Amino acid sequence: MAEVVLSCLSKRFGATTAVDDVSMTIPDGAFVVLLGPTGAGKTTTLRLIAGLERPDAGSVSIGANDVGAYSPAQRNVAMVFQQYSLYPHMTVRENLAFPLRSPLINAPEDEIERRVGEVSSALQIAHKLDNKATALSGGEMQRVSIGRALVRRPDIFLMDEPLSSLDAKLRADLRLELKRIQADLGATLLYVTHDQIEAMTMATHIGVLEDGKLVQFGSPREIYENPSSIYVATRLGQPRINTLPASLFGEAPAGAELIGLRPEHIRQGEGRDAKVVRVEHLGDQTRLHLSLDGHALITLTDPHTPLASGDTIAVRPDNPLYFAADGARIPQGA
Amino acid sequence: MAEIVIRNLRKEFGAFVAVQESTFTVADGEFFMLLGPSGCGKTTTLRMIAGLELPTSGQILLDGKDVAQMRASARDIAFVFQMFALYPHMNVRKNISYPLISQGMPRRDVRNKVEEVARILDIGNILDRPVGGLSSGDRQRVALGRAIVRQPKAFLMDEPLGALDAEFRERMAEELRALHDRMGATTVYVTHDQLEAMQMGDKIVVMNHGVVEQWGTPQEIYDRPATMFVANFIGSPPMNFLRFEATLEPGAATARLSGVDIPIPPLETGVSGRELVLGVRPEHVSLGTDGAYRGEVIATEYLGTTQIVTLNSPNGTLRVRAPSGQPVRVGETVSLDFNTATLSLFDAGSGQAMKVDRAAVRAAMKEQSHG
Numbered sequence: 001m002a003e004v005v006l007s008c009l010s011k012r013f014g015a016t017t018a019v020d021d022v023s024m025t026i027p028d029g030a031f032v033v034l035l036g037p038t039g040a041g042k043t044t045t046l047r048l049i050a051g052l053e054r055p056d057a058g059s060v061s062i063g064a065n066d067v068g069a070y071s072p073a074q075r076n077v078a079m080v081f082q083q084y085s086l087y088p089h090m091t092v093r094e095n096l097a098f099p100l101r102s103p104l105i106n107a108p109e110d111e112i113e114r115r116v117g118e119v120s121s122a123l124q125i126a127h128k129l130d131n132k133a134t135a136l137s138g139g140e141m142q143r144v145s146i147g148r149a150l151v152r153r154p155d156i157f158l159m160d161e162p163l164s165s166l167d168a169k170l171r172a173d174l175r176l177e178l179k180r181i182q183a184d185l186g187a188t189l190l191y192v193t194h195d196q197i198e199a200m201t202m203a204t205h206i207g208v209l210e211d212g213k214l215v216q217f218g219s220p221r222e223i224y225e226n227p228s229s230i231y232v233a234t235r236l237g238q239p240r241i242n243t244l245p246a247s248l249f250g251e252a253p254a255g256a257e258l259i260g261l262r263p264e265h266i267r268q269g270e271g272r273d274a275k276v277v278r279v280e281h282l283g284d285q286t287r288l289h290l291s292l293d294g295h296a297l298i299t300l301t302d303p304h305t306p307l308a309s310g311d312t313i314a315v316r317p318d319n320p321l322y323f324a325a326d327g328a329r330i331p332q333g334a
Numbered sequence: 335m336a337e338i339v340i341r342n343l344r345k346e347f348g349a350f351v352a353v354q355e356s357t358f359t360v361a362d363g364e365f366f367m368l369l370g371p372s373g374c375g376k377t378t379t380l381r382m383i384a385g386l387e388l389p390t391s392g393q394i395l396l397d398g399k400d401v402a403q404m405r406a407s408a409r410d411i412a413f414v415f416q417m418f419a420l421y422p423h424m425n426v427r428k429n430i431s432y433p434l435i436s437q438g439m440p441r442r443d444v445r446n447k448v449e450e451v452a453r454i455l456d457i458g459n460i461l462d463r464p465v466g467g468l469s470s471g472d473r474q475r476v477a478l479g480r481a482i483v484r485q486p487k488a489f490l491m492d493e494p495l496g497a498l499d500a501e502f503r504e505r506m507a508e509e510l511r512a513l514h515d516r517m518g519a520t521t522v523y524v525t526h527d528q529l530e531a532m533q534m535g536d537k538i539v540v541m542n543h544g545v546v547e548q549w550g551t552p553q554e555i556y557d558r559p560a561t562m563f564v565a566n567f568i569g570s571p572p573m574n575f576l577r578f579e580a581t582l583e584p585g586a587a588t589a590r591l592s593g594v595d596i597p598i599p600p601l602e603t604g605v606s607g608r609e610l611v612l613g614v615r616p617e618h619v620s621l622g623t624d625g626a627y628r629g630e631v632i633a634t635e636y637l638g639t640t641q642i643v644t645l646n647s648p649n650g651t652l653r654v655r656a657p658s659g660q661p662v663r664v665g666e667t668v669s670l671d672f673n674t675a676t677l678s679l680f681d682a683g684s685g686q687a688m689k690v691d692r693a694a695v696r697a698a699m700k701e702q703s704h705g
């Protein structure tokens with residue numbers, strides 16, 4: 001396993017700058033998640049590290065070696081794609097063993113057997129080892145393709161939304177599994193997703209991308225509690241952070257145009273009167289949709305709340321976040 | 335607008351039974367969700383309501399009239415598909431007008447209708463644009479426009495948001511729900527996404543293997559699942575199942591799990607030597623230090639407002655939703671306190687919920703807090 005360093009990395013496709021001057025250090029043994037909406041440059045960054053794209057500027061180094069001149073095969077990275085790609089004529093066991101039999105690795109058979117056994121039990125596919133790859137369900141096929149990366153000992157694992165094609169239950173199980181396997185192996189892992197739950201629950205570090213730029217890098221807790229901009233603040237949190245004119249609740253710090261309120265930033269029962277628009281029961285949480293001076297506001301309440309549409313409830317900010325007109329965060333206490 | 339009553343509806347494809355004797359009622363103006371995993375029969379049910387499949391047996395009453403064996407075009411129902419199909423060579427206005435023009439409506443009326451729909455959907459500014467260059471959100475709105483312009487008795491939607499990415503899906507879900515609140519049109523909506531169902535639905539039907547497992551409001555289904563399948567399908571993380579063997583008198587207020595007496599809602603009928611399952615939602619457990627029922631923390635997942643704590647309990651793995659401010663360390667042993675009034679009990683063999691007296695628990699708790 002190795003530290004991976006991106007320095008001033010840029011990649012253009014025609015007039016579009018997909019990756020824009022990104023510098024980032026992926027520490028050895030870290031689980032780094034790149035988070036951003038479609039088109040933010042997540043996958044391109046991953047492909048630049050893998051060597052599947054050539055940068056227009058900047059460099060990638062893996063374990064202190066600049067790998068700019070290396071082919072993908074020479075880079076010692078293992079990639080898992082969103083769409084599983086297995087050899088259909090081979091069994092699960094043969095698919096998993098395949099990377100270890102490549103001329104570059106050429107592992108001894110007893111070693112292959114041991115690693116295939118370990119990985120298949122971790123991914124709960126040990127009982128399918130002798131099935132043909134085509135006889136598996138979609139979820140099983142995706143686990144095999146993750147397994148094919150895990151049997152190797154690359155410098156870094158690169159994963160591009162590997163769980164997005166799985167159903168919700170399996171995704172929740174595999175989130176925990178993947179996190180555990182990564183920790184056990186001490187593996188360095190870069191993981192691309194637009195799913196904030198995956199980012200929050202698995203990452204040691206999150207890198208937030210906006211239009212090809214890396215706008216914040218930190219632990220999930222830092223990104224959630226201390227976002228550098230409105231854009232970052234809206235990446236994490238369900239329900240999404242409310243953004244309202246800063247003047248709505250009276251005093252605001254100098255330069256603050258917008259106030260950002262997560263549910264835990266809203267004190268109920270005091271402050272300004274808001275109208276209840278809708279009470280939304282999601283089971284584990286109950287959302288209160290409010291309207292205050294024509295602004296929509298969402299917060300959480302008790303599942304057995306007596307509140308109903310048309311009622312009035314007072315709300316006030318409690319230790320909220322403030323932002324300037326351009327979306328940049330205004331530090332508290334300033 | 336209309337009420338839709340489904341009575342003993344059944345569909346066979348050869349030897350395969352896709353839908354078995356389904357019965358439920360969609361009230362006038364309701365946003366009604368058909369929820370279940372793939373292959374559960376939800377889309378087949380929707381297609382039977384639309385008239386795209388004819389049922390093997392059973393009734394579909396649309397405002398009291400049985401339409402089960404009528405052609406789709408005779409039902410006055412609009413269907414919005416997963417892949418929103420638009421006519422690529424027509425502009426937005428022509429796409430939306432098309433259903434009215436093909437009905438032979440006078441031009442001026444068509445114009446007024448289209449303008450009205452455009453206002454509801456907030457797409458007035460793109461009416462004369464070709465559909466080719468539209469964003470996926472606008473394409474979706476145009477497809478909806480084409481469905482609502484006819485003012486049908488009901489809308490049927492088959493995972494209309496399934497192909498969208500998460501962030502956009504959430505926004506469109508809010509938009510669809512707001513549109514429904516403005517129009518009050520009866521809508522039947524198919525999804526496999528439990529959160530979408532909880533978020534948008536007035537009522538939910540949960541299906542599995544062609545069988546209606548339960549129907550009711552989202553909160554009812556969440557709080558009082560009728561079967562273990564429903565309890566496991568709804569909620570993320572799902573309900574925890576703690577298995578234990580019990581002999582209980584009717585009205586017994588505790589059950590013994592791994593040597594510890596746990597207060598339970600009283601059972602209406604007793605059991606003897608049966609395997610039962612205690613169902614506990616993750617947010618209905620509090621972690622403490624002193625209790626007798628204990629578990630070892632094996633993982634924590636930070637979620638912002640809350641965190642998910644995974645524990646090994648004496649009766650299996652348990653996931654707990656705790657405030658993210660509560661310090662919890664992997665490897666430590668903590669006590670688990672269950673919120674008695676919210677617990678479910680299931681028969682492990684049949685998977686069916688046992689009848690319990692929740693009111694008694696609430697009353698007892700109230701008395702305790704006043705005393």
